[in-house]
Amino acid sequence: MSGRPLIGVSTYLEAAAAWGQWELEAALLPAGYPRLVQRAGGLATMLPPDAPEHAAATVARLDGLVIAGGPDVEPYRYGAERDPRTGPPAAARDAWELALIDAALAAGLPLLGVCRGMQLLNVALGGTLVQHIDGHAEVPGVFGRHPVKPVPGTLLAEVVPEESSVPTFHHQAVDRLGRDLVPSAYAADGTVEAVELPGPTWVMGVQWHPEMADDLRVMRALVEAATPH
Numbered sequence: 016m017s018g019r020p021l022i023g024v025s026t027y028l029e030a031a032a033a034w035g036q037w038e039l040e041a042a043l044l045p046a047g048y049p050r051l052v053q054r055a056g057g058l059a060t061m062l063p064p065d066a067p068e069h070a071a072a073t074v075a076r077l078d079g080l081v082i083a084g085g086p087d088v089e090p091y092r093y094g095a096e097r098d099p100r101t102g103p104p105a106a107a108r109d110a111w112e113l114a115l116i117d118a119a120l121a122a123g124l125p126l127l128g129v130c131r132g133m134q135l136l137n138v139a140l141g142g143t144l145v146q147h148i149d150g151h152a153e154v155p156g157v158f159g160r161h162p163v164k165p166v167p168g169t170l171l172a173e174v175v176p177e178e179s180s181v182p183t184f185h186h187q188a189v190d191r192l193g194r195d196l197v198p199s200a201y202a203a204d205g206t207v208e209a210v211e212l213p214g215p216t217w218v219m220g221v222q223w224h225p226e227m228a229d230d231l232r233v234m235r236a237l238v239e240a241a242t243p244h
Contacts, residue, residue: 020078020241022057024048025112025132027085028064028105047226048083048129055234057241064107067114074118079125079241082112082132084224087187090146093138098146100186113139125217125240127233130185133210133220140193140212148188148206158182158227163208169199170211170219174236181208181223188222217241 024044032041042063049059062073062080074080087102089109112132116139119126128136134144160180165172189207192198199219200209212218217240225233 018242019056019058020238020243021060021076022052022079022081022238022241023060023062023073023077023115024052024081025083025108025115026061026063027083028107044083045226047224048081051226051231051234052081052238055231055238057234057238062111062115064111067110070111070114070118071122074115074122074124077124077241078243079237080115080119080127081237082116082126082128082135084130084132084185086131087146088131088134088138088144090144093143095143095146100147109135120212120216120218123216125237126219127237128220129226130222130224133222134187134189136218136220137189137193137196137210140196142189142193142196143191145188145190147186149186158184158224161202163200163202163223165200165209166198169197169209170213170217170236171199171209171221171233174232175230179230181221181225182227183223185222 026042026044029041031038032043044061052059086105089104090097092109112135116136160182162178162180164178165175196210196212198207199211202208208222210220
């Protein structure tokens with residue numbers, strides 16, 4: 016055995032995706048995610064949407080979990096009316112990923128939420144979201160960058176102690192924090208850019224996209240927490 020931990024990464028489920036001569040329904044994932052897991056020392060496996068009742072069995076076979084970025088979370092999941100600027104629903108992803116998060120937290124599995132994944136972690140713990148903010152997704156389909164500042168004394172600050180520029184693309188953000196979550200980084204405008212769950216299990220969410228950058232530190236911290244000892 017190599018000792019490299021198995022990290023599951025949730026995926027999109029798209030009605031139509033094109034490659035070669037084909038256009039079919041597809042479970043897909045931007046290549047940056049598995050590459051980042053691999054570069055950080057883990058083995059990557061994709062977790063396409065499945066029936067929520069299979070989440071615990073799935074989590075039981077993993078050493079760590081990444082909830083990937085993607086579409087907006089359905090507002091009813093956090094008790095809100097839909098804002099006209101909220102994107103189309105992704106009901107299968109919401110149900111599956113919320114079940115994965117619940118199962119991971121129950122099992123003490125190391126967990127990283129990326130962008131949507133951070134927002135969904137917040138919702139899973141009873142928090143709410145701001146359905147639209149300006150300035151964090153400037154050009155459709157193009158990642159921007161802005162600085163984030165870690166909160167001293169947090170797990171994130173141990174991993175990335177300095178203010179740093181990160182790749183970002185989102186128009187929603189954390190509003191009310193979920194139970195027991197603490198903010199661990201902010202943008203200059205006060206937007207919560209990272210959250211974590213204090214306790215024995217490594218649980219973190221980042222609002223930016225580490226898979227679009229060369230900084231391995233956040234993913235490496237997850238992989239290290241997920242490595243069997």
